[in-house]
Amino acid sequence: MTTKRSRSLSSAAADSNAPQNGIASLLSPKAQGKRRVTTSSPPPHVGAPPNRLIIAIDLDSFYVSASRLLDPSLIGQPVGVKQKGLLATCSYEARALGVRKLSTVRDALRRCPALILVDGEDLTWYRRLSAKVWRLVRGVVGPWDGKVEKLGLDELFVDVTEMVDAHIRGREEGKTREDAGRVFFQVAPDSEPEAGFWYDTLGKPIGHVLPLDSHASSSEDTPSSTYRSRLILTTHLALHLRNLIHSQIGLTTSAGIAHNKVLAKLVSSRHKPAKQTLFLPRSAEDVVRFLDDEADVRAIMGFGGAIVSKMRESLGATSSEAAANDDASPPLSVSLARKAFPLAHLTTLFGPRLGIRLHGLLRGLDDEEVAPTPLYPLQISIEDTYRGLKGQEVVAEQMRLLAASLLRRLEGELMGSGAGMLSSEPGKAEQMEKQDDRGKWQRHDMPLFLPGEQGNITGKEAPISDQKVIVRCYRERESDPSESSTWQRYPLTVRLSIRHGWGKRTSRSTAMPLDIFDVRTLSRRERAERLAGVLMGLLLRGGPGQGQGQGQISGEALLGGEGLNLINIAALNLATRRPAAQPLRTFFDAGGGGAARQKRDSVDMETLLQLPEDIRREVAAQYGIVLEEQEAVVGAEQESRLDTGCEEDEDDALWDDLPPIPAMDPSSPANIASSSLVCSHCGVAEAPWLQHDHARWPIYGVPAVLLGSATASEGSGA
């Protein structure tokens, strides 16, 4: 359908300013000549003249603006939003006083002692506001097959090609309202004929235009359906969306309009708060000239630190430039990058796929489609940073807090009534739009927690740079899921990532314990306890290289060296339906040797484990399941059991109801043994936090006796 449309448009373009109109000439000769040889089907626009209409929208100093909605006294003030020791962002007033985004708090306060600090470590409010903006925009362009992609909390990409062309078609068919040189762009379906905006048929763009001489030279453009006039029309639509975001939500935005994402994003940052910029090149040369103004190739989305560092290194080797791998090394300009890195060079350095992409990016070529952000994310994670967190009890306590925090988020974002509270509610967005553009801002309904007498601000005193500094902190009231709300998605996997000292992150994942979904029968505390237990198991599991689970990593993680600097817990693999039970048997089924294995498929382990103890024991006895809690296991017996290997045994692993994570010294074998349970499958005793994993992959589980000896080397002896 794209081809049909673009044919009619390019025939319209052919009459007036064909050579300068630059549709074909926007492509490099290479790209024009090349026909797709790949077997995978390319996006419709690949290899075709640029035809898409992309808007990049950027919420201005988002965290600051969002905080100002909660606390208007911040308006007009130099404000910095801090996360731990860093300024996530700061207000333009603060920037005028020399404060830089991403500077340390200490540095910012040195430059601007009057800086007002806001705590931005809890993202709840920002996340909600961000989703609101996304839904608003999607409510407008969605009905026209428009696509909206969220990038982080404060950026959107919007593909309005279909929407604009639908309008142009309607206009060609005389279906639009016109009045004294103006046309009405009806933005909602026919049920809402008043929603939309008037624009001037003179074809003047809204906002800034780049390259600077671009529009002036083509001022004789007729407002016909040329590609250029479609881009110009898009600036009106962009303003409309920005006006909506401002009037309905109260946030100002910057925007860029171009024929692809990278260029739209690049120009969106050229004029920054509350302005928009159109990129309107006449030729491919215009694009390259524009990019060559960019002194730092990192300004192009896709050129990150690792890539540029590698490029600079390669440059130093061939051109005797003394650019080491420093952070302080001078930026690599786009023009230098383009001249110094022919395609063959880039593919050598980065492989065919990435190399080709980077080569195109240096010339402004970008095929990346606007990928509609799905209703539910692919993963939900929380994290916190520490200064050398160590000790079993300390770590376990943090794990409990983080687990509870993750559960709170999962409940908030994955539960709802069938329609989905996070869902677009297309009708609602249209209603909002139907209201006048200059209407009052929407009420922001964050249920605020009011600890202070003076209002909704919690003052937190924090010692920063030797002074006590007040950090304003806005908190949301706790709430439980409503009665009617049910899980819309079920994360099947949980992943624990940690950073040890200042090293790199490492991560392990395992099955999500399914009882975290039982919000009716278990308190959040109980479910958090369960999840934290599983996480402690992951912490102790160590890497695959640890084979039998010597517990080296775990010992160090809990007790040794620098301690933990970061803990991140992620819920991923979000399923639509709740699985029946924990997949305990996969390992054994794959093992193949289970012909004689006795089947107990009729027993739902999860259900069994949740029964009251007396009933549970009764049922277990009936099915021959060992629910025995064991005081201690003799070391020698364990060793021999371990040698035989769990996979040869016949029974499924099963543990008794899990006790809380014991607050105890893990280096004491006695403690471990006393709280261990014996695997009914292979007979190995495991500490509580290892049982979950052991049940899935017995060979990775760390037998208590080994754990004891491993930690004993650092701890209080065997």
Place this chain on the structure above:
DNA sequence: CTGGGGTCCT
């Protein structure tokens, strides 16, 4: 002295 998140690719 370096946040608290996300996505995709290998």
Place this chain on the structure above:
DNA sequence: AGGACCC
């Protein structure tokens, strides 16, 4: 599981 990218 890790590494790159994005904000």
